[in-house]
Structures are given as structure tokens and as C-alpha cells.
């Protein structure tokens with residue numbers, strides 16, 4: 001349970017209103033790093049801002065921290081904000097590093113030691129208190145920098161890609177630990193990353209950012225299951241979602257998605273007749289080979305196989321045309337455990353939930369149930 005101070009119940013911990021930052025380039029041009037972001041974060045909430053490199057994540061966080069002055073728009077944040085800084089003081093021990101913010105505020109030495117031990121224990125570095133930063137692993141350094149940011153019990157914690165220099169195993173452990181400790185302390189957390197796994201596993205809500213603008217906000221599994229556009233669907237999908245060009249036909253039997261050499265018929269879906277012949281992008285989630293009971297199927301030939309250990313990721317050539325929004329080649333990604341060889345012929349079942357449609361601008365086309373037919 002999140003321990004929110006009742007005093008803040010119903011209040012907003014972080015509020016951004018039409019927040020915009022435009023940097024002037026040396027060459028006289030301008031870069032819109034953050035483009036009109038409006039976002040409220042509730043007390044105790046863990047929000048992950050996720051997007052590809054250069055989409056404005058760090059600038060947004062620095063605007064919230066007050067380190068960057070907005071070009072326009074407004075930021076309101078709880079008074080006590082702490083930005084996790086990855087660089088530790090090399091000449092100070094772990095205990096001195098963690099206690100630094102308290103000593104800077106002239107806390108009595110005994111109270112500093114007690115508070116340092118308490119937060120170091122929570123963050124899992126209590127046995128390292130006498131070490132110096134050069135004798136710490138990357139993961140241990142991150143833990144210490146988080147402990148230093150939390151030692152004054154801030155109301156708001158800001159983290160910028162804290163796990164980017166940490167090995168995969170430690171990263172997985174730290175994901176859970178950061179969520180646990182911030183929840184226990186009830187601290188409102190804004191966490192920026194380019195890593196979809198961190199967004200999916202850590203966030204109460206994700207904010208997907210592209211070119212400085214918010215694409216979609218919501219609980220991670222809602223955004224994953226119901227993306228508003230092809231960018232969000234592609235960014236959050238692992239293994240990658242397959243993107244094929246198609247044409248829609250709206251018939252009495254249902255919606256037919258013509259992929260060129262083969263077609264999928266969604267019997268229980270309906271769309272207004274005006275969608276007939278619309279050029280669409282068909283996004284197909286990584287399919288499971290041998291999943292039974294699927295109402296549709298696609299056939300193709302195994303093009304390449306990547307062995308991930310626990311499963312095979314198989315790219316299947318289905319004779320489709322690549323979508324405008326996808327890679328140059330049109331393959332279907334299929335997850336399999338059975339042995340397969342390049343060139344094998346495959347038939348893969350496709351469920352209605354495996355398939356998402358997007359219009360020419362990349363916006364989602366949502367089906368209605370048959371009774372909702374407007375046509």
C-alpha cells in the first residue's frame with residue numbers, strides 16, 4: 001500500500017500545464033524539445049515517462065526539477081523535490097555520500113548516522129557504508145545515489161534513466177527494489193527511460209512521449225492492450241509487433257483485411273461502410289505457434305530464426321507488403337518452442353485480439369461489435 005500523507009489526499013504532486021521548451025540551435029534554428037505537455041501526477045504515484053532517444057524525456061524531467069526554464073507553460077510541484085544524481089562524491093564513503101544532504105542542512109551527527117543507516121538498509125547498501133565509490137559495482141552506485149536522494153524524505157523523487165549503466169540481472173532486481181522503496185516511503189516518483197520493460201513493469205501510469213509531445217497516458221497494460229496509434233503499439237511491443245499494409249473491405253460477413261496475397265476475415269467485427277477500401281496498417285502481435293482455437297490464420301515460410309533460449313523468435317515471410325510505418329520487409333513474428341528450420345512452411349492461427357488496425361496517419365481504427373453497425 002502506498003503511504004500517502006493524508007494531508008495531501010486528493011492533491012496533485014506534480015502538475016505540468018502546456019509545458020514547452022524550445023532550444024535555440026547554434027545555427028540559428030530551433031529544437032522543440034518539449035511540446036505542450038500537460039500532465040498531473042497524484043501523490044504517491046509512480047509515473048514512467050518513456051520514449052525513444054531525443055524525444056525530450058530528460059528536458060521534461062529537468063523542467064519539473066526547475067533546472068530548465070520553460071519557454072512557455074507552467075510547472076507546479078510539491079516543495080521537497082529530489083533529483084537522483086548518478087555521480088557520487090569519490091572522496092567520500094558511502095555513509096558520507098548518503099548523509100551529505102543532511103549535513104548540508106546542519107543535522108546533528110547522531111541523527112545523520114541513524115537516518116543514513118535506516119535508508120541504507122531499505123535500499124540494500126547497509127553493509128557497504130564504509131566503502132568508497134570506486135569500490136562499488138554499477139548497481140551498488142545506483143543504490144547509493146537513490147539512498148542519497150531519499151535520505152531527506154522528499155515528497156517527489158525524479159529519476160533519469162537510473163538503470164542504463166547496470167548489467168541485465170541487476171537491472172531486473174533494481175526495477176522491483178526502486179518501486180518497493182518508493183511505495184514504502186509514499187514518495188511521488190517521476191521516472192524517465194527509453195526502456196519499455198521498465199515502463200511496463202514499474203509504472204502505475206506510463207506517459208509515452210514522441211517528439212516532445214504526449215502520445216498516450218495510462219496504466220501500462222491498458223496502453224499496451226489499447227494503443228491509440230501505431231507508434232505506441234510498436235514502441236511497447238516486445239518481441240516486435242509485425243506491421244503489414246492492407247486494404248479493408250466491409251462485408252456482411254464481417255471486416256476483411258486484404259493483405260495482398262492472403263486475407264483475414266474478422267467475423268465478429270464491424271466498421272462503417274465508409275471504411276471500405278481504406279488503406280490501413282495491420283499490426284499483428286507476436287503470435288504463438290500452435291495456439292489452438294484461433295478464428296483466422298496466415299500461412300508463410302520461415303525466413304529466419306532467433307534462439308532466445310526459452311523460445312524461438314521466428315520471422316515468417318507471408319507475402320505481405322510492408323507498412324509505411326514499419327521496417328522495409330514484411331515479416332510476421334511468431335514465438336515457438338518446437339524445432340523449426342528456415343524454409344519450413346507454417347500456418348499460424350490469428351485471434352481477433354492479436355490484430356490492431358491503423359489508418360493512413362497511423363491512428364487506431366477501433367472495431368464496433370456487430371450490433372453497433374453504423375453502415
Ligand SMILES: Nc1ncnc2c1ncn2[C@@H]1O[C@H](COP(=O)(O)OP(=O)(O)OP(=O)(O)O)[C@@H](O)[C@H]1O
Pocket residue numbers: 023024025031032033051052053054055056057058059060194
Ligand atoms: N541544451 C540543449 N541545447 C539545445 N538542444 C538541446 C539541449 N538539450 C537537449 N536538446 C535537444 O532537445 C531534444 C530532446 O533532448 P532530451 O535530452 O530531452 O531527450 P531524451 O529523450 O532525454 O534523449 P536521450 O534518451 O537520448 O537522453 C533533442 O533533440 C536534443 O538534441
